[in-house]
Amino acid sequence: MTLMTRTGPAGRWLVLLSVCLAAMTMPLSFTGPAVALSRIAADLGGSPLALNWVTNAFMLTFGAGLMAAGALADNHGRKRIFLAGLAVYLLAALGCMLAPDIVWFDMFRALQGIGGAAAFAGGASALAQEFDGQSRLRAFSFLGTSFGIGLAFGPVASGLLIDTFGWRAIFLLVAALGVAAAALGLRTVTESRDPDATGLDWAGAGTFTIALAALTYGVLQAPQSGWADPFVLALLGVAAVGFAAFVIVERRVRRPMLDLTLFRFPRFVGVQFLAAAPAYAFVVLLVLLPIRFIGIEGMSEIKAGQLMICLSGPLLILPLLAGQAARWIAPATICGVGLLVAAAGLVWLSRVPAADGALVAPLVLTASPSMSPQG
Known part of the structure; x- marks a missing residue:
């Protein structure tokens, strides 16, 4: 209500x-x-x-x-x-x-x-x-x-x-x-x-935020200090304890911030993986590729922005096309094929030189199917 x-x-x-x-x-x-x-x-x-x-x-x-x-x-x-x-x-x-x-x-x-x-x-x-x-x-x-x-x-x-x-x-x-x-x-x-x-599940929100912050800090610090560094290990330990505490808290509160019983349903778990996979295949590249294009390859900001359209532009069209295709093709099939094509695009992207023309096709291939599950 x-x-x-x-x-x-x-x-x-x-x-x-x-x-x-x-x-x-x-x-x-x-x-x-x-x-x-x-x-x-x-x-x-x-x-x-x-x-x-x-x-x-x-x-x-x-x-x-x-x-x-x-x-x-x-x-x-x-x-x-x-x-x-x-x-x-x-x-x-x-x-x-x-x-x-x-x-x-x-x-x-x-x-x-x-x-x-x-x-x-x-x-x-x-x-x-x-x-x-x-x-x-x-x-x-x-x-x-x-x-x-x-x-x-x-x-x-x-x-x-x-x-x-x-x-x-x-x-x-x-x-x-x-x-x-x-x-x-x-x-x-x-x-x-x-x-x-x-009211707000303060304990759940606090443990989740602390765990996520410690994990992020630890992963960022590791390349500089090494994965065996005591400070990095301490951060990762805090993250593990925080996530465990979050699970315990969410099981005990009357109205949890995240209902953990949903993870008993395979379809719910599958949807979470479908959301996570495009994030790793797509969102990470939105952040890392401009840094590489400008900082390492020496491109201008405008040129880097133009190349990034190859990665992000399909998002305007493909969710609509995927939604239409779902009338005749099972959504699971669309998702599975899309993720396989995205994986192929990532492999291709890892093997081409950082030249304007060579990047266009693998960027489009990587972006296009990675958005299909959301459609």
Whole structure:
């Protein structure tokens, strides 16, 4: 049960526009700094580990905060969490733009991830309350397309902004889209909450965040210090203990942040693997390839952004094609074939020289099927 008053038909589509504008900024927030990393390093300095946190700080806090933000939205109001998240997200983006050194920049990136998680969780929850039936499916397909637009055009837009105005300009683009989303959401999103919500699972959120942070820090520190380094081993140990504690906590609370009983169902486990596989085959490349193209191969930011369209552009089309194909072909078959083709693309990509023409086909092959399961 949810307490809310729905908006009219026209107002619902304005709610959708607000949430989609906010969603469009999320991919920009990790592809843009990846393209700009060499310029950021030149201006702010920092060790290789500190520069790794430029992207990882955002993705860590965003991923760790999503479940907790969803619970907060149910308890305190979806509109309130959506707008509060956008406010934190925008202030952190401005902080990144004005950061005096890499340490401050990384802290603002972590804060930006927290705000982004709250904005996305609150906005998606509000969207689910405004639409139902087939209109809800269409609304969430538009939300997915917004992510696709951000992924497809984020690298090249970031490259153009960096080349013309400098790396700080990419955060102005994020801020402009965020301000538009907040202004529209303030006027159109209807407040709603779950009257049966029992509060945030603080123990679950805390243990999960600590475990994920320790694991990320340990994996980033290991190449510099070695996997046998005592500090790295301690971090990995903290991560293992944290994840074990998270499982224990979630089994005992009345309304867990993550219902672990779902893992008894093979179909649920399969869907989680289908979400994880494209992340490893696709999202990681969105971050690493611009760094290689610019920092190692010596490409310009614009050229690197253009090449990245080969990887991210298919996201605009293939989920729709996969959805249509599912009318005649079993979704499991589409997913399985797609992942096999993605694997072939990754092998091909690992063997070609880093030349413009040679990269196009393997990038398209890697990106295209990796998005099919989500379609």
